[in-house]
Amino acid sequence: MEEFEETTPHAAGESGGTGAPYDLITMGRIGVDLYPLQTGVPLPQVTSFGKFLGGSAANVAVAAARLGRRTAVITRTGDDPFGTYLHEALRGFGVDDRWVAPVPGLPTPVTFCEVFPPDHFPLYFYRQPKAPDLEIDAHELDLDAIRAARIFWVTGTGLSEEPSRTATLAALAHRAKAGTTVFDLDWRPMFWHDDRRDGMRGSRRGPDTARRFYAEALRHTTVAVGNVDEVEIATGEREPHAAARALLDAGVRLAVVKQGPEGVLAAGSGGEPVQVPPLPVEVVNGLGAGDAFGGSLCHGLLAGWELGRIMRYANAAGALVASRLECSSAMPTADEVEAALTAGAVR
């Protein structure tokens, strides 16, 4: 069996040292999730919402921290009480918030969802006129820390607008495939707005624009992760095996294609692809499952596990989050993941 990184698991004492490299630095979205406290009903019938830390990059850092990893997130908030909350929440989850800064004049994004288990969870983003996390500027980056991190994680949304796009690509280029560099393909067409004033209502830059920047990011990527829609944007291929091959041809060492109910396909540059079925679970809210998967993927890569074990573990973590309403605060501990794996299902 292929092992992806010959690294020692995270030592307990390490997280106290500020000089030691991070296990994981993520870069990208953060925001406040407002999730219905009544599920299975449309938004008009929801009477109250719970407030949670959200945003994919933040959630992945939380997921890995919950598994004992030393993590940080590079992102931006509004200069407002919700921004203060996000700092407090990150620290509460053990994620370093030193690279989380406020952007004056832009509100902290909020996201609502509708919860229709098992598979329909529409999102309603309030990220206008611009999300602060797209205001990350290249010159603000701690490139040494990014280069030193054992894993660096970026997302496709970070490529959708400037200056975040240049910053993301600059960070990737500086890192130059040191250690593990994960590109979460994260294709969200609603974020690829036209640059004009009336962008939200005007035409959108299509997948063609995205593909160019996705290709540039892939050149600096060692691990690419995405669902079938996302790998299609990155490669033009929807069929999982073909998409995985195209990602490997683009230079990544590991391609992970999430297929929902069909499970996960993982293909490394050496060895046979691994196909892992989903863990049986009664879904409460599928949102956040992908971020749990991502944080666990990092955990497994850092531990140097073989590919099948990493995928089973990440699948189980995702299933656990899907069995819970919230995202960040639902990220499972190692004990919970092991218990689900032993049981063969999320109970």
Next chain:
Amino acid sequence: MEEFEETTPHAAGESGGTGAPYDLITMGRIGVDLYPLQTGVPLPQVTSFGKFLGGSAANVAVAAARLGRRTAVITRTGDDPFGTYLHEALRGFGVDDRWVAPVPGLPTPVTFCEVFPPDHFPLYFYRQPKAPDLEIDAHELDLDAIRAARIFWVTGTGLSEEPSRTATLAALAHRAKAGTTVFDLDWRPMFWHDDRRDGMRGSRRGPDTARRFYAEALRHTTVAVGNVDEVEIATGEREPHAAARALLDAGVRLAVVKQGPEGVLAAGSGGEPVQVPPLPVEVVNGLGAGDAFGGSLCHGLLAGWELGRIMRYANAAGALVASRLECSSAMPTADEVEAALTAGAVR
């Protein structure tokens, strides 16, 4: 004592007829209010929010409907589930939603608040890139219905951006002071953005720009309502008596200056000004009290009450809403207002 309109109170059967004029048509803001279910703590510590119909123009229509008046609101929502909710909520409150239409591409606004009784209730608006209610276009207006309404109510926010500004002024001009035309001065500096793409972060058009449009609206106004900040924008005067005189000089027949703990000053073009102290109340959330005041003001004007009675009644309605967390669903019935007036306080 001065009486403001010699009109018969609303007859019970009238609200069934679609041809009859409305008692009140309001034009302006609508949105979803998300109010903390934990009060007295900052937003970072709030864990859940209740969802309510909000927006000043909508709330005023709800307040008057709760008092038995036939009302409608002219506004716009997003083409999204929150927009659907606002239609359902308006109808639930007995407010006609026939002039509430969706604007594709713009999300329904949401507003968060912090609740620090008795007098600090910061608002956090999500109305970017533009609120749908500022997309009301003059050619979409039912000018005959607006002219026929016994009271027509507009707000200063409706003057902040085009095409709403032109639509608001066109409606006022067409009405030409028929019946009662209320201008809720409603000065919210954060809505007076620069027109440039980076407006939210750039310079704002100041009070000087607003004053020009306020003056134009006042020419078509019979009743002006505002707090001391708002009357200063409209008249340059902060001192309540001076501001009221300036509003009367501008041609209104009734000027109402809300002074918070000092009570309310109402000055008509004939007769002595009336100063009414606030009703004692343990404040839970001051937001919405002004809209309750406004709906009751309309109710009293429609009933042809003398000025002192109208002000005491409107004050009591405002105090009742201040004693409750939410706005729209907190609007009092006539029985509740009468009980508070009899008790001399909100219990």
